[in-house]
Amino acid sequence: MVKCNLGCEIMNYVFSFKKSDIDLFSEHYGVQPEIPLDTRILMIFKMEDVTLTLYNSFKAMLQGKNAYEDYLMWSEILGFEITEETVPAAINVTADKQNKSSIYLTSSIGSDEVGTGDFFGPVVVASAFVDKSMIPALEAMRIRDSKLMTDDYIMSIGSKLKSMLTHIVLVTDNVKFNDLTKQGFNMNKIKAYLHNHAIKKCVKLVTTPMDHVILDQFCSPKLYFEYLNEVDTYKDITFLEKAESAHLSVAAASIIARYTFITHMQELNHLAGLNLPYGAGPGVDAVGQVLVLKKGIEFLSKVAKINFKNYERIIRK
Known part of the structure; x- marks a missing residue:
């Protein structure tokens, strides 16, 4: 769900997660999570451009400038569906x-x-x-x-x-x-x-x-x-x-x-024979490793940017 009042610019993006997903969040953001006094909250990952709050109800909320980008990335990695509600139509593009x-x-x-x-x-x-x-x-x-x-x-x-x-x-x-x-x-x-x-x-x-x-x-x-x-x-x-x-x-x-x-x-998905995810998170590494097994290391240079750290992690494994 996206909650936004008319004219807002900052939006919250909420999705469900599993306990096993916490390791993915921790690995991706690479910061020590905060453990707040609020007992409803498991932990909070705070970065400069995005904050991820994990609730005891196994709901996650993204906030901040890069929240929507991260929301799209986690939808690819965790496999949840992005509905039309996530289109921020409430942003007032016809403001005064x-x-x-x-x-x-x-x-x-x-x-x-x-x-x-x-x-x-x-x-x-x-x-x-x-x-x-x-x-x-x-x-x-x-x-x-x-x-x-x-x-x-x-x-x-x-x-x-x-x-x-x-x-x-x-x-x-x-x-x-x-x-x-x-x-x-x-x-x-x-x-x-x-x-x-x-x-x-x-x-x-x-x-x-x-x-x-x-x-x-x-x-x-x-x-x-x-x-x-x-x-x-x-x-x-x-x-x-x-x-x-x-x-x-x-x-x-x-x-x-x-x-x-x-x-x-x-076109690259067709060439690779699988769906290549967006971003550069852990889910990307996993797909890269499958791709190397299917097509070989040399194939990566045809579909990927090999100066990214993902490349080193993929070929190392």
């Missing part, structure tokens, strides 16, 4: 203008990425242009950060959204990604290259007035441009944290990127 960012009602390009925290699958970057005249239509479609939407809903609107908006999508598959990391590229440098390339291509496609190019900030602007000092760089960029909330172009870009990522994951 004074509650929106100053650039919300502008015509802008937004750029976002997906797949950077997933062991399996590609890195996808999308840049999308939203003219201010299209904002009401996108609000009616409940467009928001893809992390706040179910994959089912993303897949139901992704194709339509792509047809509505001028956009560019770049996919770095696992073979290319692993080659880049061997050349010394870290994740942020790869993202910088992809965003720069996507933004330049998208800008060329836009034929109407454009106010901003907005990037969901993943490093300081100084470091971003240092990554790109050897290539032709688009420099008139507005860097924003939580940019998906600031302008619908970034939210739309995140949805298009997620839609593309899921499509590629479906």
Whole structure:
């Protein structure tokens, strides 16, 4: 269940767990759990971006900025179903203008990425242009950060959204990604290259007035441009944290990127002969070990990011 009042931004995600699952929680979060005085609560795992509370009733509650991402991850690992109730439709996407960012009602390009925290699958970057005249239509479609939407809903609107908006999508598959990391590229440098390339291509496609190019900030602007000092760089960029909330172009870009990522994951599932989980938790290691037994270690480089710690754990076992 998700409990949220109209206009809220922080949501709680509740699911059932078994006693044997506690070891998985402990291994994944890697922190010493707190044991509170409240006898209804077994323990609490507190991290910077998410808190997991385990109750004696064997209900677990996730709270915090990354709660929904972790909720999706645990649904994959523990096998519980995500229902339509988990779509945070109660978030007030048509809030009063004074509650929106100053650039919300502008015509802008937004750029976002997906797949950077997933062991399996590609890195996808999308840049999308939203003219201010299209904002009401996108609000009616409940467009928001893809992390706040179910994959089912993303897949139901992704194709339509792509047809509505001028956009560019770049996919770095696992073979290319692993080659880049061997050349010394870290994740942020790869993202910088992809965003720069996507933004330049998208800008060329836009034929109407454009106010901003907005990037969901993943490093300081100084470091971003240092990554790109050897290539032709688009420099008139507005860097924003939580940019998906600031302008619908970034939210739309995140949805298009997620839609593309899921499509590629479906292809990799077929290639692997099993369903490859999202994220980088213990459940991912378990599937990786099965995959090595079925296809061999070399196969991992075709479907996974081998610079992740998961790779070392998988081949060690």
